[in-house]
Amino acid sequence: MSKPSLEAAEDFLSFVNASPTPFHAVKSVRERLESAGFKQIQGRDSWASTLQAGGKYFLTRNGSSIVAFAIGKKWKAGNPIGMIGAHTDSPCLRIKPISKRQSDGFLQVACETYGGGLWHTWFDRDLSIAGRVMVKTKDGIIEQRLVKVDRPILRVPTLAIHLERQEDFQFNKETQLFPIAGLVAAELNRQGKTEQTKEDEKKNGPFEPLATPTQRHHPFIVDIIAEEAGVSATDIMDFEMVLYDTQKSVIGGLNNELIFSPRLDNLEMSYCSVEALINSLSSATSLNKDGTIRLIALFDHEEIGSQTAQGAHSNLLPSVIRRLSVLPACESNSDKSYDRLEGDIATAYEQTLSTSFLISADMAHSVHPNWPAKYESQHRPEMNKGTVIKINANARYATSSPGIVLLQEAARRAKKASSSISSSKEGVPLQLFVVRNDSSCGSTIGPMLSAAMGARTLDLGNPQLSMHSIRETGGAHDIEHAINLFESFFEHFEELEKKIVVD
Numbered sequence: 001m002s003k004p005s006l007e008a009a010e011d012f013l014s015f016v017n018a019s020p021t022p023f024h025a026v027k028s029v030r031e032r033l034e035s036a037g038f039k040q041i042q043g044r045d046s047w048a049s050t051l052q053a054g055g056k057y058f059l060t061r062n063g064s065s066i067v068a069f070a071i072g073k074k075w076k077a078g079n080p081i082g083m084i085g086a087h088t089d090s091p092c093l094r095i096k097p098i099s100k101r102q103s104d105g106f107l108q109v110a111c112e113t114y115g116g117g118l119w120h121t122w123f124d125r126d127l128s129i130a131g132r133v134m135v136k137t138k139d140g141i142i143e144q145r146l147v148k149v150d151r152p153i154l155r156v157p158t159l160a161i162h163l164e165r166q167e168d169f170q171f172n173k174e175t176q177l178f179p180i181a182g183l184v185a186a187e188l189n190r191q192g193k194t195e196q197t198k199e200d201e202k203k204n205g206p207f208e209p210l211a212t213p214t215q216r217h218h219p220f221i222v223d224i225i226a227e228e229a230g231v232s233a234t235d236i237m238d239f240e241m242v243l244y245d246t247q248k249s250v251i252g253g254l255n256n257e258l259i260f261s262p263r264l265d266n267l268e269m270s271y272c273s274v275e276a277l278i279n280s281l282s283s284a285t286s287l288n289k290d291g292t293i294r295l296i297a298l299f300d301h302e303e304i305g306s307q308t309a310q311g312a313h314s315n316l317l318p319s320v321i322r323r324l325s326v327l328p329a330c331e332s333n334s335d336k337s338y339d340r341l342e343g344d345i346a347t348a349y350e351q352t353l354s355t356s357f358l359i360s361a362d363m364a365h366s367v368h369p370n371w372p373a374k375y376e377s378q379h380r381p382e383m384n385k386g387t388v389i390k391i392n393a394n395a396r397y398a399t400s401s402p403g404i405v406l407l408q409e410a411a412r413r414a415k416k417a418s419s420s421i422s423s424s425k426e427g428v429p430l431q432l433f434v435v436r437n438d439s440s441c442g443s444t445i446g447p448m449l450s451a452a453m454g455a456r457t458l459d460l461g462n463p464q465l466s467m468h469s470i471r472e473t474g475g476a477h478d479i480e481h482a483i484n485l486f487e488s489f490f491e492h493f494e495e496l497e498k499k500i501v502v503d
Contacts, residue, residue, distance in 0.1 A: 006256060008275070008483055009476040013249045015271045016261055020130040020244035022064035022088035022300045023146050025267060029066050029274050029298065033058050036278040038068055047323055054287050059320070063132065063144060064088060064300035065310040067320050068274070070281055072290030072494075076329040078351035081293040081321060082493035083358040083455070084276070084486055085312065085445050086269040087302035090262070091117030091468050093177070093243040095129065098216040101178060107187055107218055108178045109154060111243060115303030119177060120169050121470040122243075126152035127179060129221070131241035135231045142237060147228040152246045153221075154179040179243065187220060213238065245470050257384055257476050264464050264472040269361035270298045272462075272479060276486030286491075293324055294490045302362070302445055312445035318453055325352035355497060357406065358457040359489060360398060360446030361482075364388035364433055366463035366475075376436045381463040383475030386411075386429030387482050390444075390459040393434075398446035402502045403458030407489070409496050414488035428481045428488075431463070456502075 019025035030040075038056040041047065051057060053075050058068035065088065069081075093111040101108035113119060130148040137143055156179045158169075171177065213236050214222045225241070226233040249261030273296045280286060280294060297320075301311035308314060325348045364387075367380035381388045389404060390397040407430065414428045435441045450457035462482055464474040 005480065006251060006476055008480040009251060009259060011275075012268065012271050012479050013251070013259070013261070016249050016263055016267045018148075019088075019263070019267055020148060021092075021132070021146075021242055023132045024130060024148060025088040025270060026060055026064055026066045026298070027146060029068075029270070030058065030060070032274055032278065033068050036281070038070075043319075047327070051324075051327055053327075053329070056281065061316055062300065062310040065298060065316060067295065067297045067316065068277060069293050069295035069320075069324065070277070070287060071324075071327065072287045072292050072294075074289060074291035074329075075293060075327065076291060077326050078348040079291050079293070080355035080357070080494065080497050081295050081324065081352060082490055082497075083295045083297065083317075083356060084273040084361055084489070085297045085299065085317070085358055085449060086273050086361045087266045087299045087312070087445060088270055089115070089300050089303050090265060090267070091115030091303055093117075093122060093179075095131075095217070095239075095241040095243070098211070099221075100216060100218050102184050105184050107181045107184055109181050109218065109221065110178055113173055113177070114242065116468055118466070118469045119173060120171070121466075122177070123156045123158045125155070125470055126246045127154040127156070127243045128152050128246045129154070129225070129241045130244055131239060133225055133229050133239040133241075134237045135229055135235045136237055137235075145229045145231075147225050147239070147241070149224055149228055150246065153224065154181050154243060156180075181218060181221065187218070190220070247471070251476055252473075253476070259474045259476050259479075261472060261474070262470055264474045265363040265467050266302070266361075266461075268464075268474060268479065269363060269461055269482070272482040273298070273361055273486055275483045276490060279483065279487045280490040290494060292494045292497075294493075295320075295324075299445060306445060306448060313448050313452075317449065321352060321356070321453070322349045325349045353453050353455050356453075356455045357403070357493065357497060358446070358449060358453075358455050359407070359486070360444050360449065360457055360459045361486075362444040362446075362459065362461045363467065363474075364390055364461035364463050365467065366465050366473075368465060374436070374439065376434055379432055379434045381431045381433050383463050384477040384481075385463075385475075386431050387460050387478065387485055388431045388433045388463050390461065391432065391434050392441050394441070395447055396441040396443040397459035398444075398450040398457035399459050400456070402500050403456055406456075406496050406500050407458055407460070407485075410489040410492055411485055413492050414484045416484075428484050430485075 019028045038058050041057050054073045056070045060066045092114050094114045096110040099110045128149045222233045252258045252260045297317050299312040301308045306313040391399045412427045446457050446459040462478040466472045
């Protein structure tokens, strides 16, 4: 029996290790897309003369969301679009606008909680900072630069058990989740200053409508950010920084069958969708007979409700589809078909939406061996046994029977994963999940996008443990399963869509 391949899992590790923030995740995705021949376009530009059948393109919004697509050479206005949606954000601690704190000789950094994290897991970890910094260049332009400090500089320490014995670990998120960054005496010694000289400098400086970054944050924090950004501290106008665990993602388990990593939810599904799109286009003739558009959309802010300009509740995906739906057929680029459609955009847009299909890809729950009673008895997903279709009668997930049928066909036709532990000769396995009737249920971008667009939608994800922890666990072989499933979806969507007719 051949040894299971870990190539996809190991490549994912490099992706997630390079992506501590949505900004970095989009940067990592861009690099992969550009290496595969995708060209960047801008939302502010006209696409009519830029986009060509057979072309591969991507656009970003806010640097934290990205949409990429490839246009089949048989594309016609109003044709279907095969879509996979995921998200780039994960629960984390974000540095407050005024973060400078000190107490009892310690320097501390005030943070906000982002999303619904398991915050007790952030204690006693080696933390650092990463994010986006706005800097003023020599010519007066304000530009964005990404920063990722690789060394641990922060820590949220727990209280010794001798001082308070708690059966259940409880703490106040506002007063007891502040990380320490060092000692006041050591920082003053580094600067060669006293508290009084620092106050004098603040009073004698030029007028600023807001306190400067070095006044709102510990100066050494700003210095470290400036060094990583390649500028001086005085060039920093503002920044958005989050904390992340510096411990690298790794392959684990007795037989290398597990992944121990931060941000599996949802960088794993983001990675799988990107790789599947690229792999589906690996042949020079991949798009020759394709009358659809293959598209992925990776959104920011899913963990806080998606109601932002770059979230799934925004106009980002609908506006992209609206513009794509009226693109002319390849053989009609020189005739008047596009002019005709400009006056009838809604028709082409609605035609496209009525035949399109969206896979909402967000991680799923694996059965937990220590809490088996928390799972419905016949819906207990296992790791490395395939991607999980998520179903909820109250529409917390958007899955319906036509979508399940379509996905099954895509799974049946998928190339067999080299790491598959299934006994089948071809295809990739799938699993089903519903929550117990006496349990709450999470949700995804699926319901909101299906409601906004009217496109058929299915929710799925790879199974994992410790969702929303600073350190999560997943199956190493499920990554390859998902990539092969998504690749098959893109390759066979046009044929399958025509066979599954539900009005």
